[in-house]
Amino acid sequence: DAGVIQSPRHEVTEMGQEVTLRCKPISGHDYLFWYRQTMMRGLELLIYFNNNVPIDDSGMPEDRFSAKMPNASFSTLKIQPSEPRDSAVYFCASSTTSTLGEQFFGPGTRLTVL
Amino acid sequence: KQEVTQIPAALSVPEGENLVLNCSFTDSAIYNLQWFRQDPGKGLTSLLLIQSSQREQTSGRLNASLDKSSGRSTLYIAASQPGDSATYLCAVRPGTALIFGKGTTLSVSS
Numbered sequence: 001d002a003g004v005i006q007s008p009r010h011e012v013t014e015m016g017q018e019v020t021l022r023c024k025p026i027s028g029h030d031y032l033f034w035y036r037q038t039m040m041r042g043l044e045l046l047i048y049f050n051n052n053v054p055i056d057d058s059g060m061p062e063d064r065f066s067a068k069m070p071n072a073s074f075s076t077l078k079i080q081p082s083e084p085r086d087s088a089v090y091f092c093a094s095s096t097t098s099t100l101g102e103q104f105f106g107p108g109t110r111l112t113v114l
Numbered sequence: 115k116q117e118v119t120q121i122p123a124a125l126s127v128p129e130g131e132n133l134v135l136n137c138s139f140t141d142s143a144i145y146n147l148q149w150f151r152q153d154p155g156k157g158l159t160s161l162l163l164i165q166s167s168q169r170e171q172t173s174g175r176l177n178a179s180l181d182k183s184s185g186r187s188t189l190y191i192a193a194s195q196p197g198d199s200a201t202y203l204c205a206v207r208p209g210t211a212l213i214f215g216k217g218t219t220l221s222v223s224s
Binding site: 033035042045050055093101103104105106107 | 156211
């Protein structure tokens with residue numbers, strides 16, 4: 001298996017622009033997670049899906065952030081409009097079970113908003 | 115609110131030394147604890163997963179222990195090598211998602 005795939009790996013954009021991050025989970029995994037990593041706050045959960053349905057989006061910082069999972073093999077995280085404080089590394093992870101299994105992480109997308 | 119703390123934040127050791135990384139968490143109600151390795155500019159690689167009913171897990175030169183009642187876990191690395199240089203993250207699972215510590219950055223010199 002190729003593991004969790006994320007694209008793009010790096011994104012540089014200007015404040016106010018729309019940014020879309022993409023994730024393909026490991027085949028057969030029915031949980032998908034989006035995390036954000038910053039120097040100040042470390043790794044934090046943004047949102048997770050179970051069987052393509054958003055379950056907990058309490059970590060989404062504000063309405064500028066939205067996430068979708070139209071099918072079992074694809075998810076997007078969109079920021080519109082982007083702001084410099086959104087600069088971070090965004091990770092996608094997937095797992096097979098809700099509480100007992102390992103979570104497998106993608107390589108991350110490093111976002112820089114100028 | 116669950117909080118995860120990793121001490122020290124950074125550690126430098128000479129090659130060959132055995133070392134221990136510490137992780138503490140404030141709420142013992144967890145399903146499991148996972149140790150990850152993160153190389154600069156890279157993603158997270160899962161090293162060990164310890165279920166709440168287990169006391170330890172071993173993989174090669176790595177051994178992780180869990181004392182849920184005291185809210186502590188340790189990652190023991192035997193005979194450290196320069197290739198072990200990375201940031202090590204501890205994460206607990208009180209529910210479906212993980213809650214992470216901020217990591218310990220390890221540097222092993224040859």
